[in-house]
Amino acid sequence: MFEKEYDVIVVGGGHAGSEAAAAAANLGCKTLLITMNLQNIAQMSCNPAMGGIAKGQIVREIDALGGYSGIVSDRTAIQFKMLNKSKGPAMWSPRVQSDRMRFAEEWRLLLEQTANLDFYQEMVSGLLIEKNKIAGVRTSLGIEVKSKSVVLTNGTFLNGLIHIGEKQFGGGRAGERAATGITEELIDLGFEAGRMKTGTPPRVDGRSLDFSKMVEQPGDETPDKFSYTNLTQPLGKQRSCHMTYTSPIVHELLREGFDRSPMFNGRIQSIGPRYCPSIEDKINRFADKDRHQIFVEPEGWDTVEYYVNGFSTSLPEDVQFKALRSVAGFENVKFFRPGYAIEYDYFPPTQLAHTLETKIVDGLYFAGQINGTTGYEEAASQGMIAGINAALKVKEKDPFILQRNEAYIGVLIDDLITKGTEEPYRMFTSRAEYRTLLRQDNADFRLTPKSYEIGLASSDRMKRMEEKKSKSDAFYQFFKETSVQPEDINPILEAKNSAPVSQSGKMFKIFARPQISLDDLKEIDQVSDYIDTHALDNEILEQTEIQVKYAGYIEKEKNNADKLNRLEDVKIPKDFDYSKLKSLSFEAKEKMSKIKPATVSQASRISGVSPSDISVLLVYMGR
Known part of the structure; x- marks a missing residue:
């Protein structure tokens, strides 16, 4: 019935599972997606919408990496809104209202057209583990399927319990049974588990x-x-x-x-x-x-x-x-x-590495609500990172990890594995300290080269991104180098209640004024001629305007990120014994021994670890 051994098995066909399966298969791995109901692949269990505040940025990031969520959302959208347009561009967040039935259908069809991907409909009730390493899965029919890695994306199905008033019954969502067996097996292996709840309206x-x-x-x-x-x-x-x-x-x-x-x-x-x-x-x-x-x-x-x-x-x-x-x-x-409300099992994500691989079982990855998150977008992004890393591990390649200054996905995963969560985690723009860098408009600039490097983003994606960036950079340079005469610009400035100029100067300084937009500058022949000659579309115009307006803020955030990344370079050995550092606080010893941060930077973000604790750590490591 199956391949002798798969490279990657993905358990669960929700948003996390679908992106995980697509990523692993597109990286050339023999992949099997096992789900309890193939008719409900990527089902929108709650609201029929994708994106929103910070979530829209995540969908753009998934798309920039070569995922499917953005494509499916566009093809099945019935309404589009860019939220927060009255605020700065770091806050702009795209959102679509979706056709629920067509969304699931489009996902199914896209996955069926993906090479290297097999499907099987059944419940996974257990894991095959040999010497603390994953070896495959066991289904409710007792079938054992071998695999080099496994990604668990069980959503709300693990021992799911539905509540309506005083009535309660088992279920993963309305009309579907709960998944049993996996939680108990993971606890026996030494995993810590908890319960969360979510709800849905009529x-x-x-x-x-x-x-x-x-x-x-x-x-x-x-x-x-x-x-x-x-x-x-x-x-x-x-x-x-x-x-x-x-x-x-x-x-x-x-x-x-x-x-x-x-x-x-x-x-x-x-x-x-x-x-x-x-x-x-x-x-x-x-x-x-x-x-x-x-x-x-x-x-x-x-x-x-x-x-x-x-x-x-x-x-x-x-x-x-x-x-x-x-x-x-x-x-x-x-x-x-x-x-109704639904209660389900989750596993505190401090038990994971940045790759979303578990620390206890080699080759086992968790993604989505099993990690304590809520939301399709958060789940999909985790699924993608878990699928990528499961594939890269099988291929014996370096892991794929996004830093906090590189993507909202990086912020999400770092928050989860460093701080953990005791309530369903949702992404907000306020969680990202570098949100001026992590805008929805530049996700392709940030992430497509990284994805292309590992073989996921296609050459067509990379070529489109490079063309867009080249045109945007050239237009930015045009404003830096082109001068404008007072008689050409002053009528525009006066109409906008902006101080007139007495001599010619670079257009960049004028454009940087908050009152002046690109639409205003289009009245100048030099600008309109440049746009027409180079056939610049709205995407490039918007990108350039943001780069000019926020140049100072962007540079400042890049410098701050560079400082933080110096600590990312200071690695901490996996088996590091914190108890021997007598100057560390008791809480720091306890938290770091449990979480096992990979770098000093990650250690600095653990709740309860103080700057003085980090100083002790740096001194000990000769830094």
């Missing part, structure tokens, strides 16, 4: 809603796209979302069910996502607020199913229904299914 029939009572939320007038490739196009038409609000009456109706809520009666004791709370949690924590936003999101181009974003709940279904019918526009709502 799905409703759009034909029963009155959208005239809601606020329409259209997409951007000129929509962009995620992928840097020419495999996708921006949307020509879009579907609108809508917004409405809860009210004191809705809150009162919800409170009537609190005594039957698994969150409040002790049935659920695990921690849920802080930044995506349930509606009962919101009205309990923010009792002073008399209303909360509800976003009504279509599930696709043609379906009448809608996702009620902001109304995640595990209250009894009769309470959900009664309360939702008191929301403006929902007076006659019909349910497709009620909301």
Whole structure:
């Protein structure tokens, strides 16, 4: 039935598993994707959307590395928005509303067209391990499949337990059974495990809603796209979302069910996502607020199913229904299914290396919600890094690790393995100390060369990136070298309430003024002629404008990153004995012995390790 031995086996076909399988196969490894239901590959279990604050940057990074998430998102988008446009470009975040059914279908078709990739539908119930090294997996039918490496991406399925009011039943998500066996086996091997929870709102029939009572939320007038490739196009038409609000009456109706809520009666004791709370949690924590936003999101181009974003709940279904019918526009709502909460096993990610390989079992990798994260984008990026590193290890090549100043993916993984997480981890722009460098517009500049070097990004991707960078750099240099006369620029400056100039000067200094945009400078013949002659598209124009406007900030962040990277070069031996450093604090000894940081820089980011502890470490290592 199977190859004699696979290079990589990926367990789970969600966003993490799909990217892991694609990456490993595209790197030339014989790869097997095993999942409990092949019809649900890359299923959008929660909201039908990709991207958002910081998450959009991650999707762009996955695409720049040669992943599929950006391509699939573009091909199945029904709306595009660039969020945070009123703020600086470091905060701009692309987001698409997706067609849920077509999203999963497109992923399945892309994976089926990927060479070196086999599929099998069954539950993996155990691992084959020989001398602390992975050797394959065992399925629920007792079939053993050999492999040189294994990537676990089990999502919410490990001993998953679904809660709706006082009712509870096993399941990985609505209508699908939980996965059993793996948690217990990993604990026996010495892994530490925990429980987390997440939730989802009701799905409703759009034909029963009155959208005239809601606020329409259209997409951007000129929509962009995620992928840097020419495999996708921006949307020509879009579907609108809508917004409405809860009210004191809705809150009162919800409170009537609190005594039957698994969150409040002790049935659920695990921690849920802080930044995506349930509606009962919101009205309990923010009792002073008399209303909360509800976003009504279509599930696709043609379906009448809608996702009620902001109304995640595990209250009894009769309470959900009664309360939702008191929301403006929902007076006659019909349910497709009620909301629910789900508890599942995860493994604290401090048990992993930066490659996402476990420290206990050689060749075993974890990615996605098994590591305590929440969100499709966070899962997909981990899957990609785990798949890449599993393949590189099999090929006996150096690991692929992204630093904090190189990618949001680097920030995500470093946060997880260095600090750990006791609640579902979600990425935000505020988590990245170098976010001016890690913009959504330059992900291809940052990451495509790295991916091309290991053989993942195609030569076509690399060529497109180099052409774009060459044109952008040349246009940047044009402003540095080209002078403008007062009589040409002063009318523009005066119209923008910017101080006029008395003599000619370089255009770069004028462009750097906050009041002056590239659209303003297009009124000067030299600029418009350059753009036309070199056929510069909007992507290059935007990139150049950001580079000019934020040149000082970008240079400052690069210098700060360079200083930090000097500590990244100071490696710590794997078997280093911290107990022999008597000047280290007890907490530092304990934390570093457990986490085993690979570098002094990573050690400095561990909670409880002080600057004086780092000084002791550096002195001991002769630095």
